[in-house]
Amino acid sequence: MKIAVVDYGSGNLASASRAVQLAADRAGIAADVLVTSDPADIRAASRIVLPGQGAFADCMGGLSAVPGLRDALGETVDSGTPFLGICVGMQLMAERGLEYGATDGLGWVRGEITRINAPGLRLPQMGWNALDFEPGAHPLMDGLVPGDHVYFTHSFALSDGSPEEILATTDYGGPIVAVVARGNRAGTQFHPEKSQEVGLAIIGNFLRWTP
Template structure:
């Protein structure tokens, strides 16, 4: 039986109910975290994201959670950022130039170029795993397919953080891994059985 105690950050802008329901489908209950005191006793933390970069970062700060997220990641506790919850881990983004990201990862979030490319990037796409032996990819082949919905993508300053890439008008970092920090541009909660497997794998991290 898992001893993981899972928290999902509720900052009024995330796709938290879909994420929570997908964890439940995987057999795991969760606690909603809307203030720092809710973090007590948790072992794993998820930052979901649907919405605008600046709005999400601003709401997280308004709830007094920014420094606690920083401390959690600095202590190398298992952390998962999803979509905008991945993007705001970086320093800055094209979507909200005047609102800084959390700066936990160095790099910038760029918009897909205008032109023939359909934006947002929406639907199923394959990713290439740089380290398929990583426990978060357990039970998957080297090119699993996940569901994407996004118009912006992070460009990490350090290539060593990139855990998976995706091709869409070029190659971008579909996922990063730094210690027990995991973050994905794709939506596990929209990715059916493979998404359930990914979230279950995340909860094995210690």
């Protein structure tokens, strides 16, 4: 299995790639994990992981600034290659982001990225929080139970999303979208690479997933 971790100048590339390799090893999957910005590598991949951290507009700008990268990503994912977005990588899947002005996203899931409304709570949400989801609803969540904790670091989140595309939420002054999926595209608002055993389980599920 060839797994491309997309390098566009944003994201915890080293920790994400290490977590993907560890999850593959634990699942007994022979995997070649490559951190890359080369469109040819993206097209040749059998799985694509898009990490991200920072502002939505900056991340989309970084993705678009690498010649041919955004086209290769779109074409490869459109062809059916499974995709996992992490943190801002998940946010980029939305129709647009409103952080520091409106910026178009990839449009792969419905909704826009807006500032979290959590009166009395600090932003960013930083730390461990519990997942709420319907067990058995999606292969990405196999082996997890509601209440499992994962690690978040964010001030913006998906709003006006489609209920059919929302796999899990967390509570931070109200429900916050934590996991989305549509077709062969999935994303986590939290950092699975920082979420210890639960995060590794999710990555392993992604590697086994056949949408």
